[in-house]
Amino acid sequence: xxxxxxxxxxxxxxxxxxxxxxxxxxxxxxxxxxxxxxxxxxxxxxxxxxxxxxxxxxxxxxxxxxxxxxxxxxxxxxxxxxxxxxxxxxxxxxxxxxxxxxxxxxxxxxxxxxxxxxxxxxxxxxxxxxxxxxxxxxxxxxxxxxxxxxxxxxxxxxxxxxxxxxxxxxxxxxxxxxxxxxxxxxxxxxxxxxxxxxxxxxxxxxxxxxxxxxxxxxxxxxxxxxxxxxxxxxxxxxxxxxxxxxxxxxxxxxxxxxxxxxxxxxxxxxxxxxxxxxxxxxxxxxxxxxxxxxxxxxxxxxxxxxxxxxxxxxxxxxxxxxxxxxxxxxxxxxxxxxxxxxxxxxxxxxxxxxxxxxxxxxxxxxxxxxxxxxxxxxxxxxxxxxxxxxxxxxxxxxxxxx
Amino acid sequence: xxxxxxxxxxxxxxxxxxxxxxxxxxxxxxxxxxxxxxxxxxxxxxxxxxxxxxxxxxxxxxxxxxxxxxxxxxxxxxxxxxxxxxxxxxxxxxxxxxxxxxxxxxxxxxxxxxxxxxxxxxxxxxxxxxxxxxxxxxxxxxxxxxxxxxxxxxxxxxxxxxxxxxxxxxxxxxxxxxxxxxxxxxxxxxxxxxxxxxxxxxxxxxxxxxxxxxxxxxxxxxxxxxxxxxxxxxxxxxxxxxxxxxxxxxxxxxxxxxxxxxxxxxxxxxxxxxxxxxxxxxxxxxxxxxxxxxxxxxxxxxxxxxxxxxxxxxxxxxxxxxxxxxxxxxxxxxxxxxxxxxxxxxxxxxxxxxxxxxxxxxxxxxxxxxxxxxxxxxxxxxxxxxxxxxxxxxxxxxxxxxx
Numbered sequence: 001x002x003x004x005x006x007x008x009x010x011x012x013x014x015x016x017x018x019x020x021x022x023x024x025x026x027x028x029x030x031x032x033x034x035x036x037x038x039x040x041x042x043x044x045x046x047x048x049x050x051x052x053x054x055x056x057x058x059x060x061x062x063x064x065x066x067x068x069x070x071x072x073x074x075x076x077x078x079x080x081x082x083x084x085x086x087x088x089x090x091x092x093x094x095x096x097x098x099x100x101x102x103x104x105x106x107x108x109x110x111x112x113x114x115x116x117x118x119x120x121x122x123x124x125x126x127x128x129x130x131x132x133x134x135x136x137x138x139x140x141x142x143x144x145x146x147x148x149x150x151x152x153x154x155x156x157x158x159x160x161x162x163x164x165x166x167x168x169x170x171x172x173x174x175x176x177x178x179x180x181x182x183x184x185x186x187x188x189x190x191x192x193x194x195x196x197x198x199x200x201x202x203x204x205x206x207x208x209x210x211x212x213x214x215x216x217x218x219x220x221x222x223x224x225x226x227x228x229x230x231x232x233x234x235x236x237x238x239x240x241x242x243x244x245x246x247x248x249x250x251x252x253x254x255x256x257x258x259x260x261x262x263x264x265x266x267x268x269x270x271x272x273x274x275x276x277x278x279x280x281x282x283x284x285x286x287x288x289x290x291x292x293x294x295x296x297x298x299x300x301x302x303x304x305x306x307x308x309x310x311x312x313x314x315x316x317x318x319x320x321x322x323x324x325x326x327x328x329x330x331x332x333x334x335x336x337x338x339x340x341x342x343x344x345x346x347x348x349x350x351x352x353x354x355x356x357x358x359x360x361x362x363x364x365x366x367x368x369x370x371x372x373x374x375x376x377x378x379x380x381x382x383x384x385x386x387x388x389x390x391x392x393x394x395x396x397x398x399x400x401x402x
Numbered sequence: 403x404x405x406x407x408x409x410x411x412x413x414x415x416x417x418x419x420x421x422x423x424x425x426x427x428x429x430x431x432x433x434x435x436x437x438x439x440x441x442x443x444x445x446x447x448x449x450x451x452x453x454x455x456x457x458x459x460x461x462x463x464x465x466x467x468x469x470x471x472x473x474x475x476x477x478x479x480x481x482x483x484x485x486x487x488x489x490x491x492x493x494x495x496x497x498x499x500x501x502x503x504x505x506x507x508x509x510x511x512x513x514x515x516x517x518x519x520x521x522x523x524x525x526x527x528x529x530x531x532x533x534x535x536x537x538x539x540x541x542x543x544x545x546x547x548x549x550x551x552x553x554x555x556x557x558x559x560x561x562x563x564x565x566x567x568x569x570x571x572x573x574x575x576x577x578x579x580x581x582x583x584x585x586x587x588x589x590x591x592x593x594x595x596x597x598x599x600x601x602x603x604x605x606x607x608x609x610x611x612x613x614x615x616x617x618x619x620x621x622x623x624x625x626x627x628x629x630x631x632x633x634x635x636x637x638x639x640x641x642x643x644x645x646x647x648x649x650x651x652x653x654x655x656x657x658x659x660x661x662x663x664x665x666x667x668x669x670x671x672x673x674x675x676x677x678x679x680x681x682x683x684x685x686x687x688x689x690x691x692x693x694x695x696x697x698x699x700x701x702x703x704x705x706x707x708x709x710x711x712x713x714x715x716x717x718x719x720x721x722x723x724x725x726x727x728x729x730x731x732x733x734x735x736x737x738x739x740x741x742x743x744x745x746x747x748x749x750x751x752x753x754x755x756x757x758x759x760x761x762x763x764x765x766x767x768x769x770x771x772x773x774x775x776x777x778x779x780x781x782x783x784x785x786x787x788x789x790x791x792x793x794x795x796x797x798x799x800x801x802x803x804x805x
Binding site: 262272276 | 444623628652673
């Protein structure tokens with residue numbers, strides 16, 4: 001084996017420590033924020049409200065402590081390895097239970113590995129979290145290229161297909177010949193691509209943002225086709241999707257798809273601009289980001305995620321994934337080509353996610369649907385918001401594939 | 403005069419206005435430009451991901467080190483500028499009267515990401531046509547207001563300042579200036595406001611001219627959404643449709659964002675001058691601008707004048723809100739602009755570098771009373787800035803029958 005090859009496949013331990021000067025500069029920028037006028041309405045219909053954002057930023061620039069989440073991350077086994085020319089960061093936690101099923105979990109935008117930290121214990125140590133030893137997983141949680149601690153691609157081409165191939169390479173490099181894959185948001189798109197690619201050893205996938213909108217419904221939503229006949233439940237989902245698309249949710253999606261660099265300058269230079277842009281995502285719509293310890297969606301958790309993007313300067317590189325994907329809707333069965341997935345597929349619908357696909361649509365989209373369940377709580381960031389419930393879903397979804 | 407009538411007098415008063423930006427604001431702007439935290443370079447070799455890093459770095463360096471705001475400030479202050487309160491908002495405008503006794507009054511409205519600065523080169527040719535190859539009887543008195551939330555006009559603190567309300571305010575302004583018969587002109591958002599005025603048809607408004615016509619007919623919209631194109635399109639119509647499709651796919655991200663969440667995008671634009679520059683240069687009107695190395699207009703200084711005006715007046719968010727107030731109605735689509743309701747004479751100039759070159763056949767269908775249609779030989783989205791003399795000639799020709 002040549003020395004070069006050895007370096008390329010090497011798996012190196014990873015720790016992150018943000019330079020103190022970067023944190024000082026962040027606080028300086030936050031305190032020097034040049035604020036716009038207040039919105040001219042009494043709700044969020046023009047975007048993040050000034051008073052709410054000022055309160056969050058006031059805390060971010062003074063008492064918020066990045067070192068806490070940094071310590072949480074550094075307490076986990078983190079690694080980097082070079083795949084297809086790019087250093088990929090990942091968390092890798094093995095279960096102490098023999099026969100644990102290896103599970104690759106992919107985050108999305110504007111999330112990160114931080115949204116997945118709370119499910120590591122329930123998945124790797126199920127007996128301490130209401131499960132049995134037979135439910136154990138080894139978990140691998142990579143940072144997407146251009147996100148977090150993974151390197152930022154300097155050339156085009158890091159689209160979901162390439163990332164999916166890279167993920168399979170990663171699992172094999174870790175010695176896993178048989179594994180399953182899971183994701184929501186971009187993680188769902190990449191997981192579905194893996195399902196299409198069906199590399200040897202991938203036994204099945206689970207997604208918590210299904211690409212289940214049928215082509216005829218998609219055409220009706222786009223105004224290029226008639227509204228098809230639907231059941232009452234399907235019609236309700238259709239109406240919700242239509243209202244949702246009218247509401248301007250798509251602005252960030254369209255902007256990042258069309259011009260990630262144009263948007264990126266402001267987000268890279270202005271931490272407040274970055275925060276406002278991220279909080280636009282519908283996944284944060286139900287978040288209070290307050291102080292209530294009973295509400296897991298605290299301002300610290302939101303700021304951990306936003307600060308991760310800031311300190312790694314990945315606002316622009318992460319947005320480029322939208323450009324790479326060319327605007328294909330992550331919820332459209334046709335755009336994601338779900339018909340080409342022959343592997344077993346599990347779907348969990350969380351009620352507060354961006355849409356709630358009915359089982360009938362999921363059955364049309366995935367020809368080998370082995371699990372479908374709509375749970376009673378949780379939203380777009382289900383692993384973050386409801387880690388125990390999310391973990392139970394993963395156990396149930398993959399039970400038949402062990 | 404009693405105190406109460408004094409109040410009324412103040413409300414309708416027209417006061418002279420001068421621009422004088424405090425020096426510390428210019429120092430602070432340079433400090434922020436110098437402290438810019440930059441993203442990585444784009445991963446492509448063209449503008450397909452947005453303004454390229456090397457170009458923006460070069461522009462930012464000049465903006466900080468070589469650019470002089472005071473020059474354009476002096477240029478503005480050499481013009482008769484005023485403010486007056488209309489509908490409880492203080493509005494800024496430039497008002498230049500022609501020496502010709504029977505000059506036709508015209509209110510000209512700028513758009514986004516423009517300002518009155520995009521229009522000032524037409525003041526000479528319009529007010530003094532004899533000095534610019536025209537005839538004395540083609541002279542105009544020009545009124546160029548800053549849109550609410552833009553430039554030196556006040557920022558609305560409540561919602562409701564949509565095109566209709568702005569259109570009504572412009573009529574109040576013209577009447578307050580003593581003009582009982584006038585015409586209106588606009589491109590970009592200025593065309594949206596001018597269309598609203600055309601629908602309102604206030605007494606005395608003789609006609610309108612737009613250089614961004616709302617001529618796209620309803621039946622081609624499915625094609626813009628990815629569906630099939632209707633059959634029987636002429637060559638020009640097909641070309642225009644292709645331009646609209648391109649614009650919808652590639653160039654409308656900014657309008658969608660500002661139309662739905664102006665506050666969200668506003669935070670970064672108001673806090674980062676480079677972010678603001680990149681955002682404004684992302685407008686398709688600037689697509690072909692070569693950062694000052696092009697032979698024609700605009701120059702680098704002219705572009706920075708405009709961006710700096712937005713920065714210094716802290717108006718990126720309030721300006722973006724005008725899109726939200728427009729409720730996502732496309733400025734290009736006849737039905738969205740309700741052109742069928744425009745019963746007064748309408749004139750259209752189609753500039754070859756515009757977002758789309760409206761075919762005359764579409765313009766005739768869109769505007770019930772089209773009195774003038776002409777394809778100009780040069781010029782783009784910022785026609786008044788790029789080709790002020792051609793633009794002025796278009797206005798003379800368009801309005802000659804209404805004098």
